[in-house]
Amino acid sequence: MKIIRKVFDGLQPLFEDGGRLKTFKAVYEALDNFFFAPSARTPNAPHLRDPLDLKRYMSMVIVGLAPALLAALYLNGPRLLAMIIVSYMAGGAVEVAFAAIRKKEIHEGFLVTGLIFPMVLPGALPLWMVAVGVAFGVFVGKELFGGVGRNVFNPAIVARCFLALAYPRAMSGGYVAPGGPGRLLEWVGLDAVSGATPLGLAKQGTWMDVPLLDMFLGRIAGSAAETSTLAILIGGGFLLMTRVANWRTVAAVLGSATVMALMFCDSLTEVIWQLCAGGLMFGAFFMATDPVTSAATNLGKVIYGVIIGVVVMLIRNFTGYVEGVMFAILLGNIAAPVIDEILYKVRFRRLQIEG
Amino acid sequence: MNVGAEMWQGFVVCISAVFTNNILLSYFLGMCPFVSASREVKTATGLGWAVVFVLTSTCALNWVLYHWVLLPLGLEFFRFILFIIVIAAFVQAVEMLMERTSPLLYQKLGIFLPLITVNCAILGGSLFMVIRNYGFIVTVGYGLGSGLGWLMAVVAMAGIRQRLKTERIPAGLQGPGITLIIAGLMALAFMGFAGVT
Numbered sequence: 001m002k003i004i005r006k007v008f009d010g011l012q013p014l015f016e017d018g019g020r021l022k023t024f025k026a027v028y029e030a031l032d033n034f035f036f037a038p039s040a041r042t043p044n045a046p047h048l049r050d051p052l053d054l055k056r057y058m059s060m061v062i063v064g065l066a067p068a069l070l071a072a073l074y075l076n077g078p079r080l081l082a083m084i085i086v087s088y089m090a091g092g093a094v095e096v097a098f099a100a101i102r103k104k105e106i107h108e109g110f111l112v113t114g115l116i117f118p119m120v121l122p123g124a125l126p127l128w129m130v131a132v133g134v135a136f137g138v139f140v141g142k143e144l145f146g147g148v149g150r151n152v153f154n155p156a157i158v159a160r161c162f163l164a165l166a167y168p169r170a171m172s173g174g175y176v177a178p179g180g181p182g183r184l185l186e187w188v189g190l191d192a193v194s195g196a197t198p199l200g201l202a203k204q205g206t207w208m209d210v211p212l213l214d215m216f217l218g219r220i221a222g223s224a225a226e227t228s229t230l231a232i233l234i235g236g237g238f239l240l241m242t243r244v245a246n247w248r249t250v251a252a253v254l255g256s257a258t259v260m261a262l263m264f265c266d267s268l269t270e271v272i273w274q275l276c277a278g279g280l281m282f283g284a285f286f287m288a289t290d291p292v293t294s295a296a297t298n299l300g301k302v303i304y305g306v307i308i309g310v311v312v313m314l315i316r317n318f319t320g321y322v323e324g325v326m327f328a329i330l331l332g333n334i335a336a337p338v339i340d341e342i343l344y345k346v347r348f349r350r351l352q353i354e355g
Numbered sequence: 356m357n358v359g360a361e362m363w364q365g366f367v368v369c370i371s372a373v374f375t376n377n378i379l380l381s382y383f384l385g386m387c388p389f390v391s392a393s394r395e396v397k398t399a400t401g402l403g404w405a406v407v408f409v410l411t412s413t414c415a416l417n418w419v420l421y422h423w424v425l426l427p428l429g430l431e432f433f434r435f436i437l438f439i440i441v442i443a444a445f446v447q448a449v450e451m452l453m454e455r456t457s458p459l460l461y462q463k464l465g466i467f468l469p470l471i472t473v474n475c476a477i478l479g480g481s482l483f484m485v486i487r488n489y490g491f492i493v494t495v496g497y498g499l500g501s502g503l504g505w506l507m508a509v510v511a512m513a514g515i516r517q518r519l520k521t522e523r524i525p526a527g528l529q530g531p532g533i534t535l536i537i538a539g540l541m542a543l544a545f546m547g548f549a550g551v552t
Contacts, residue, residue: 102523144536146523152515153540161543315547327547334541338514341396 026099030106057244061112064239065286069119071231072224076123076176077183080224083118083130090131091117094138098147109148113138116286117156119225120279120326121163122174124188129170133163153333154293160326172200172322175221178214197221199278199322212269215276226282229275236285245289248298252305253284253312260313279325280312288329295336297343304339308332358492365496368489372500374548378476379508380541385476389509390534399513400506401460402468407502409449409471410480413442414498417481418491438481439472446472476505512537 008028014021015028072080091114099106117134137159142151164171175197176188198210198220214220218228226232239245254275261274275281288294288308295304308328315324378384385406392402417438425431450468454461461468471477480501484494515537524533 140536140540144525144528144533145519150519150522152518152537158540158543161546165543165546311547319548321547321549324547327544330540330544331547334511334515334544336514337518338396338511341514341517 023100024096026104026106027096030099058109058112060239060242060244061286062115064235064242064244065112065115065119065225067231067235068225068228068282068286069115071218071228072119072123074184075178075218075227076224077186077188079188080118080123082127083121083123083125083224084115086127086130087118087134088114091134091138094135094143098143102147104147107148110138113142113155117159120156120160120223120282120287122171123176123224124174125163125170129163129167133159136162149292151292152337153330154287154290157287157326157329157333161330164326175223177221178219178227197278197322198273199316202277203322210273212273212276215273223279223282226279229281232281232285236281239285239289245285246291246294246301248301249289249294249305250284252302253288253309254280256306256309257284257313258309260310264313264317274313274316278316278323283308283312283325283329287325288332293333293336295339297340300336300339300343304332304336307335361490361492364490365493368493369496369500369503372497373504373507374545377504377508377545378479378501379505380538380545382479383538383542384479385474385505386538388470388474389505389512389538390531393509393512393516393534395463396510396513396517398460398463399509401457401463402471403502403506403509405449405453405468405471406474406476406505406509407499409442409446410477410502410505411495411498413438413445413477414480414484414501415491415495416441416445418484418489418494421485422491434482434485438478442477442481443472476501508538508541511541 011028013019015025016022021028091110095106095110114134117137118130121130121133137155137157140162141153141155141158142148145151176183196204198215201210210220216229218231220227236245236250240247240250257275257280258271261271265271265274284305288305295301308325308331311328311331312324315321315327321327372378376382379386379389388402388406393399417434420437420441421431421434425433425437446469449471450461453468480498484497489497512534516534519533528536
């Protein structure tokens with residue numbers, strides 16, 4: 001560690017004002033922060049009760065994503081790694097550019113966005129589309145609104161919606177079919193692609209052709225990391241236990257989706273099938289729970305979750321789209337500020353009456 | 356067509372006008388008040404309800420005038436002028452009513468209330484109902500749905516903009532710029548309802 005510290009200390013003057021590389025000060029600080037936690041202490045009260053700051057918070061999310069990521073690597077092969085690298089590079093470039101213009105440091109928030117985004121894409125999507133998508137998501141979805149913690153919409157969701165509408169054929173056709181004992185050593189090409197996800201099959205009427213166990217373990221065609229319900233539940237459970245993800249949002253999304261599924265389906269197996277299908281689980285645990293773009297009040301989180309769950313099922317059953325989790329979460333993001341606003345007003349009025 | 360079936364069709368058209376064919380986010384009609392009156396939730400809600408009321412009523416009024424006066428006389432080409440006159444007169448009435456009943460709201464809406472007259476969403480509603488050959492009940496459903504869709508969009512936008520008030524939006528994009536970008540992203544989300552069957 002000391003060696004790394006020395007290297008950083010030696011390089012620091014270059015990035016200070018007047019140094020040759022001062023444009024890249026943000027990069028330096030980001031790297032510095034990645035290796036060394038800031039060492040400021042609080043001598044007087046109030047003290048921190050929990051060492052969970054923004055950085056550790058993001059690390060928790062990445063740990064929570066790990067099971068789904070490993071499952072995705074097993075099912076989709078090393079091409080996913082390439083997608084992740086491209087996503088980090090393209091999105092990171094936008095991030096660095098804005099940090100340099102704003103003269104602010106780079107936030108860890110992007111580590112999560114850049115990782116989640118390739119995880120919700122079809123495994124055989126061309127790499128340049130990954131780059132275009134993540135650049136659009138970070139630029140329009142986050143940086144224009146002021147950067148990390150200020151965005152109204154989830155950048156990964158914005159990016160995915162953008163790709164789904166801009167390149168519909170690639171986005172609905174590039175799903176990797178499950179193969180043999182996994183695809184760990186296989187670079188998936190177009191020969192491994194299967195256009196039809198279970199939900200796509202269901203839309204064509206061949207309902208329930210895919211066994212429930214395959215749905216649960218993830219041996220189905222689908223976006224990279226959304227297929228294995230088991231892995232998502234493990235990682236999601238970890239997030240719920242560490243309270244990084246709010247249980248109200250998750251419960252509201254899955255609960256309302258279950259109620260809607262009960263109305264549309266004939267048997268209980270079908271309901272569970274619907275819950276395991278598509279991106280519902282992944283969206284509920286990892287994307288709807290984003291603390292920045294979800295509602296801030298507790299009751300607001302429940303309403304926000306119900307909107308998402310209901311819209312997902314409506315889109316699946318009534319529209320031309322096969323799956324609608326991304327649209328549903330984006331709609332939830334749109335509604336969240338108003339929900340909070342109304343709840344604040346109601347509470348304020350009640351306090352006025354009481355006081 | 357019997358009344359029951361027409362009521363059902365009216366309901367379906369109403370729902371689809373709120374979500375699938377949202378007059379603001381799918382057709383981008385009525386943008387000017389959407390951009391300028393969406394700074395606060397309260398103002399937006401007031402203006403939104405005014406649009407709901409005016410859109411529904413003028414659609415119904417215009418349907419009656421178009422089908423009972425213009426068509427029998429063979430004066431269909433006259434509809435633009437007639438619709439505008441009806442809308443202007445109606446908005447004037449709403450304005451007077453609002454001034455009496457809710458002076459605060461009237462003050463806040465200011466110039467935007469008379470601007471409803473030239474809100475393209477209102478005229479657009481009346482013209483769409485002619486093009487699509489809606490019956491009377493369906494027209495009322497369509498007007499109501501379009502109005503509610505507009506209200507929903509403008510209130511959501513106001514909520515977002517109220518939250519963004521303190522954020523570091525690039526200087527050149529503050530105000531209308533970021534509003535149009537948000538509107539685009541909202542339209543992106545509403546694309547999810549496309550192709551409702």
